[in-house]
Amino acid sequence: MREFLVEITTTLPEGTSRAEADRRRAAEAVRARELSATGHLARLWRPVGELRSIGIWRAADEEELREKVLGTLPLSPWMTFAVTALESHPNDPGRNDGPR
Numbered sequence: 001m002r003e004f005l006v007e008i009t010t011t012l013p014e015g016t017s018r019a020e021a022d023r024r025r026a027a028e029a030v031r032a033r034e035l036s037a038t039g040h041l042a043r044l045w046r047p048v049g050e051l052r053s054i055g056i057w058r059a060a061d062e063e064e065l066r067e068k069v070l071g072t073l074p075l076s077p078w079m080t081f082a083v084t085a086l087e088s089h090p091n092d093p094g095r096n097d098g099p100r
Contacts, residue, residue, distance in 0.1 A: 002058065003086045004057045005054070005086055006083050007081070008052060010075050010079050027074035028074045031074060039058055057069060057070070
């Protein structure tokens, strides 16, 4: 699987009831756990004081990521995604084979 850096901004539509927002947020948490269990969601952060998320996601390609992974999030109709494909850097200290 390929790794992607994904920045997610969620904007609730005007007039959305609190009950609907809470229902979708609860469903979002369940779906995030499912995607983590399947290896699609590796890490997720929220910048301090901001209402957006930054995460490391995995999929075969960007099309699969957008359609079959991010598109399955219950809040996805209210989300915008900035997707950046990643590849290993030769100086990454997390690489098992060391610098090249």
